[in-house]
Every structure is written in structure tokens, then in C-alpha cells.
Amino acid sequence: MNIDISIGRTLRGALIAAICGAAALTARADTSWMILPKAATNGLMLMHINRDASKANPVPKLIYDARKQYGGKYKFLRICSNEFCIAGINEKGLGVIYSGGDPTSDKNPPKSNKIFNAHNATVIMLRHDASADLAVRRLHNAFKNKLISGSAIYFIADPYRAFVVECSPKHFASWELPHAFCVYTHCWKLPGMDDGSIGTADRAQWNYQREWAAREFLRLAMEKNKGMIPITESAAVSRLAAHETGKKTVLNGPSSKTTFAAFTLELDPEYPDYLSTVYAAFGPPRHTLYLPVPFIAADKLPAEILSRQAWEAALKRKSEAAEDAAVDPAFVELQNKILFEYNKKRTKARALLRSDRNAEAEKLLRETMRSQADEIAAFLNRASQTESK
Numbered sequence: 494m495n496i497d498i499s500i501g502r503t504l505r506g507a508l509i510a511a512i513c514g515a516a517a518l519t520a521r522a523d524t525s526w527m528i529l530p531k532a533a534t535n536g537l538m539l540m541h542i543n544r545d546a547s548k549a550n551p552v553p554k555l556i557y558d559a560r561k562q563y564g565g566k567y568k569f570l571r572i573c574s575n576e577f578c579i580a581g582i583n584e585k586g587l588g589v590i591y592s593g594g595d596p597t598s599d600k601n602p603p604k605s606n607k608i609f610n611a612h613n614a615t616v617i618m619l620r621h622d623a624s625a626d627l628a629v630r631r632l633h634n635a636f637k638n639k640l641i642s643g644s645a646i647y648f649i650a651d652p653y654r655a656f657v658v659e660c661s662p663k664h665f666a667s668w669e670l671p672h673a674f675c676v677y678t679h680c681w682k683l684p685g686m687d688d689g690s691i692g693t694a695d696r697a698q699w700n701y702q703r704e705w706a707a708r709e710f711l712r713l714a715m716e717k718n719k720g721m722i723p724i725t726e727s728a729a730v731s732r733l734a735a736h737e738t739g740k741k742t743v744l745n746g747p748s749s750k751t752t753f754a755a756f757t758l759e760l761d762p763e764y765p766d767y768l769s770t771v772y773a774a775f776g777p778p779r780h781t782l783y784l785p786v787p788f789i790a791a792d793k794l795p796a797e798i799l800s801r802q803a804w805e806a807a808l809k810r811k812s813e814a815a816e817d818a819a820v821d822p823a824f825v826e827l828q829n830k831i832l833f834e835y836n837k838k839r840t841k842a843r844a845l846l847r848s849d850r851n852a853e854a855e856k857l858l859r860e861t862m863r864s865q866a867d868e869i870a871a872f873l874n875r876a877s878q879t880e881s882k
Contacts (some may be wrong), residue, residue, distance in 0.1 A: 524747035532673035586765030611643030635643020652762030795866035
């Protein structure tokens, strides 16, 4: 791989100016997956993360960033806890998901204001890169030149190509996804990375168990839907807490005791700055609903869905339910309705954009987000009131 050293200089300056001192957030075992456009029913790249962490972590936030400071080129929408960026999309249709990796035998260098944590690169890629291959090059260059250190797994995709990157203080490996989908937890898999793991057997078993359950669910979804995966199935697997095969084997799904939020990124190749979407579940996905947030409408987010109060209400619903209880069918019914209606509205917005009626398309998308947020908020409020009785 030929590396442009100017990318490293840009990254160094941007990191020092923008995110010096950002605090790290330790996750237990995020579970993430990517579904290529050829395997998605709507033909769009899907990226997903079930975010796991301790109760001490702050409420997740969805932040629209239109600033062009620090030498940044693009507007982007980031998902974060404080300054820790979990994931995001930008106006060019680049999507990035950050997850921790197993501990490795590599030692981090001594702390320095010139070396940053691996999660800091998420924002830099969103701010500066228009395609997945450029973002992977930037990341590789950053590790090669010791601008960033740490153990991390990244999903990096644009509307056409998807990459998995595994990196540690001294090692870097990348892989372009060639088939329908992939599922990851925190375990290393790529050559040059897997033998460096010093994770415990218990941790590996737990991670792979959740990963296998999610992968099996998606595989069965493909069989059921003629080789394609609807976004409703991606939402369904994110809620999977226990998956039974036969009469004896029960496998844990990606939603665990420590799952506190979930997000799906959908990357649009034609109008990424309008139609790329973050489906945001601010709370354990078994006990809340995904709100579709189109990129063009992300500068005015509905506070009642994306607030600390809504997040804490979802955590409360989770604490009052049995861990392996079936998901409330009313949640699933409304979620499928929301996703179906959003897809119809987006199809209409796409037709308006193709006719150069951009203002009408934007208005439609904003009104759709607003009305769906109201519908979800009313439903969740009723659910919380019913459970408190």
C-alpha cells in the first residue's frame, strides 16, 4: 500500500487542534455487523453497532457537526459519549464505526501530546475523507507514523466498499469485505493480529458466542428473504438476547446486560448529504425504538427521543424486565411500521431530488423525522407508564 505522508501531517495537525485530551471509554464487548448493498433489500450499505459499556458511561449523543475548522472538509454526524466518538457518517457517504479490541502483547508508548488514542481517528476520518479506501490509508499512515496508538477494530465503508481494520500499537491489518455480510465482537481475526491476543478464554467464548448468534440470525434472514436482508432483520438481530437451536442449546445474542445503545448507519450512493441515514436507538435496543435520522435533517434533532431522560427511561424499562424475556410484540410492530414508512418517504424524496426539487425533498424528510419522533415518544411514554403500574 502506497502511503501519502501528507495525510499524516494533516492528521497530526487536526488531532492536536481538535481533540487533545479526549477521555477514553471502555466497552465490554460491542457487537457490530456490516451488510453489503448486494445483500440488502434496498441496495444500500448497512453498518451497525450494539454499544456495550458500564453504567458509569454518560448518555450517548447524536451530534451534527457542520464546522469546517481544523482543516476539515466535510459535514458529519457523529455518535459519541462526551468526546469519545463511537461512530458516524459524513456528507460524502463515508461511515465509520469504532470498537475496542482484545488486549495484545503490544505495549503502548509513553503518554505524549503527540500520540492520541485510537478512537480519536474516527472523527478525523469523517471530517477529512470522502471514501473508504482514503480513510483506511489515513488510518494506516497514522499508526505507521505513531500519531495514534491503541488497540481497536474499525468498520470503514462508503456506499460501495466496506473494510474491517484491526490495529494495535505495533501492528495493522485491513480486509475488504467480499461477501454478503460480516459480524464482529472484540476478538482479533486477521493474520498478524490474532496471535497477538492476550484475552482470556472466557472473554473469547463470550464474544464469539454473541457473534455467532448474530451471524446465524442474519444467515437465516437471508434464507427467508431470497438471499437478501431487510433492515427490519438488522433491527431484530440487535434485540436478540437468546437464540435457541433445537431443545438444548441456547446462545446469547448481541444484546447483553451491558448493551446501552444501538445504531445502524445506512449509506446512500446517490444523495449521501440528503438520504444517508442513522437509525438511532438511544437505549437498550430490546427496550426502545430506532428513529431514522436522515443526514439533511440532522441539524435539528428531536430532543424528546435523543435526551438523557429518554435514555434513562429505556434503561429503567430494561431493569424492570427479565433479561431473556421476549421483546414486546408491540415494539416490533411499531418499529417495522416506522422503517417501512421511512423507506417510502425516502423513495419519494429521492424522486424529488432527481427532479431538482431539493427544498421539497428536504421538507419531506424533516417532517417525516418529526412525525416519527412524536409517534415513538408517545408510544414509549405509554410503555413506561404501563410498566410502572
